[in-house]
Amino acid sequence: MENCAVCGVESKQKCSGCNLVFYCSRDHQVADWKKGHKTNCKCYDILCNDILGRYMVAKRDIKPGEIILREKPIVIGPKTISNVLCLGCHQSLYGNYYNCSKCTWPLCGKSCETSEYHVEECKIMSEKNFKTSIKATGKLESSYCVIVPLRVIMMRKTQPKMYEKLSKLVSHLDQRISTKLYDVLRANLVPFILSFLRIPDITEKEILEIAGILDTNCFEVFLSSKKVKARGIFFETAMMAHECISNTKHFVDENLEMRVFSTQQIKKGEMILTSYSHPLKTTIERRMAIKIAKCFDCVCPRCTDPTEKNTFSSSIKCSTCEDGVLTSCDPLTNLSEWKCIKCEHKVAGAKVIQLMSEIRNSLDRLNKRSVVDCENFMKSYKKFLPDSSVFMVDVKYALCMLYGNVEGYFYEDLSLDQIQRKLQICNQLLSELTILEPGISNSVLNTKFELNVAEILIIKRQFKPKDETSKLIASHMAKITEIYNLLRVASDGKALIDNRFKKIKEESLL
Ligand SMILES: [Zn+2]
Ligand SMILES: [Zn+2]
Ligand SMILES: [Zn+2]
Ligand SMILES: [Zn+2]
Ligand SMILES: [Zn+2]
Ligand SMILES: [Zn+2]
Structure with a gap:
């Protein structure tokens, strides 16, 4: 219980916009809104310092999936x-x-x-x-x-x-x-x-x-x-500072209104962050793109950590020892040497950059609608790239969506081996994506969705007693429904998500 912001009477109801002020009645809420709460009703403050310029901080705890702000553009138009x-x-x-x-x-x-x-x-x-x-x-x-x-x-x-x-x-x-x-x-x-x-x-x-x-x-x-x-x-949206792993996502709806929502729990006092970079790019690629587009050098926690939170997502495999991977000795200097974390074998930065740009070119040319081409890509670069490499994760994400959803690979066409492969890919992906794009992100949610689909497909082929089968399927369907609802919060491509959901619902009943 707190006191009504207008009359001071003890009140339970609070403003659902900011969750910060209480009102005894709808009338007092409306009165306060007109009096000026309209402009103060925010769950964040804008602060300023020398390093970041202006940045946004949570004024209260923010739950995952909460809308942080909505705004119309000051100006909008073609690229x-x-x-x-x-x-x-x-x-x-x-x-x-x-x-x-x-x-x-x-x-x-x-x-x-x-x-x-x-x-x-x-x-x-x-x-x-x-x-x-x-x-x-x-x-x-x-x-x-x-x-x-x-x-x-x-x-x-x-x-x-x-x-x-x-x-x-x-x-x-x-x-x-x-x-x-x-x-x-x-x-x-x-x-x-x-x-x-x-x-x-x-x-x-x-x-x-x-x-x-x-x-x-x-x-x-x-x-x-x-x-x-x-x-x-978008004026307010632009106040968020950048980090390569952020805690918000945004999209513009059909009325051209920006919506920024939290992807994770953000504690009172923590920064509300956006990301200008693609999570499935290497540190060198991300920093270069940000430098060109936004004219600053990213020194965020992901960029400064050679292991990128132990994902080794920009790493390449060591050529002299088993299981060793190379990381940059100084990720903020492009030409810095790379060193194996196991045997200390060293490779010149220029050589690593060369190899990575060849792989990037090959990935850009890859037909990501083809299961065979994607599987072949993974086979041919296995020698150079660890499973957690951004290049591998990128292709695995394509594969996780392809198995079950494209011509020749629909649910009914998949062999048990192919379903197992889908499941394996989803599990690997989750361990990487939950770090690189944590919380309510499309990639994590889609992977979880497809993982539960694979589980259902496997259960259906196991010929367990009927009761047991329907119980198991129902529990996975419950998870899928939960993910589906979050996906609808996290993206604006609702028709596509609806179709996938409908399809798996039908499949689970067959
Ligand atoms: Zn009141
Ligand atoms: Zn409010
Ligand atoms: Zn005209
Ligand atoms: Zn028109
Ligand atoms: Zn960064
Ligand atoms: Zn080594």
């Missing part, structure tokens, strides 16, 4: 190089589409001409008689690089306060200016704004500054309902 999409609703466009009758940019139809996202930019471009050169070839288009910067520039008039806030974000322009991408922007974006649209009161430097702010602060988001990747500035 610098993008698939053809509608500038009104951001729907991906294939084949036939409609050209805006005013500015000629591809739209899904006439109704999107007046979309709130498109109407201002449409006016500016059509006044200058803009004609698009985009053709429906299915290729990526670089013309889209002008859209989001233009939307930001227009905010100077339409949302001056927001623009003010946005223009204070870091751009790292000094580091970006000498990159190829910025040569391209200088040759395309700048003349488009200055010479073609003739937007007044803005300089080349200011335009590039905006491009830098966007590149540093935008979240790339997959809009699953629109089948397209986009990018947007």
Whole structure:
């Protein structure tokens, strides 16, 4: 029991948003919300220090799966190089589409001409008689690089306060200016704004500054309902600090609203973290990607630990002893020597990098829809890579989803050996993924889902007494149902998950 925030009477009911304030009645809650709780109703604080800049800390204990924040983008739109999409609703466009009758940019139809996202930019471009050169070839288009910067520039008039806030974000322009991408922007974006649209009161430097702010602060988001990747500035979301193993996930729903949720228990006072890196990349690859995209050197616990929490996920096998693996002597220096943890055999950093980039190339070319190709990949790199290597985990994850779910490998087609293989892969995966992507992550949940499916398939082939069989199956189905509900929290691709769930439910009844 605590006291009502409005009248002080002892109350049991608390605000479900922040779990921090109590109310005696719905009326007092509504009154407090209007009085200002609306802006304070958060389960986190934003703090600031010299190393991290701004970062987010839990104001109370946060349970796994809780929504930490929801917000609309300050600006959203196509990526610098993008698939053809509608500038009104951001729907991906294939084949036939409609050209805006005013500015000629591809739209899904006439109704999107007046979309709130498109109407201002449409006016500016059509006044200058803009004609698009985009053709429906299915290729990526670089013309889209002008859209989001233009939307930001227009905010100077339409949302001056927001623009003010946005223009204070870091751009790292000094580091970006000498990159190829910025040569391209200088040759395309700048003349488009200055010479073609003739937007007044803005300089080349200011335009590039905006491009830098966007590149540093935008979240790339997959809009699953629109089948397209986009990018947007989400102010609160951007306050989370990065670590390569984070405790949140986020997605943007069909209303373009960002949702950040906790994947694990976060204790009061702990940092609320996001990750800009892919968990199944090596330390060198992750740090390089972060450096290029976000202009900082990651020194997170995973990156600084040569064993990566004892997963050895960036390691290669030792060529001189049994079971030994090599780890970097200094993971924060790319060319540092690598040493075997057993026999101390040493290999030059450049040699390791060479081998890893060959394996990465081969993995990029791998057809991950083919069971045979994936199994062959694992066989051919067994000599070099431990089971826990990110490359192996990546392929094992593909295999765990393929067995049972693709043509030629549906449940009824699988031999007992193949089911055992699926089970073995799932078990191995779990020991690695629960460290690299802990908690409510798609990869962990999907693996657990498939593990229980494999268990059911095995039980069904064991010819135990009927009672026993149905009891065992029911217990696995209960686990699957639990995982299915979490999967629905953790991702927005709900139709796919629903289908898989339906399929296994039917299978278990057969
Ligand atoms: Zn009250
Ligand atoms: Zn609240
Ligand atoms: Zn549209
Ligand atoms: Zn238009
Ligand atoms: Zn890191
Ligand atoms: Zn060795």
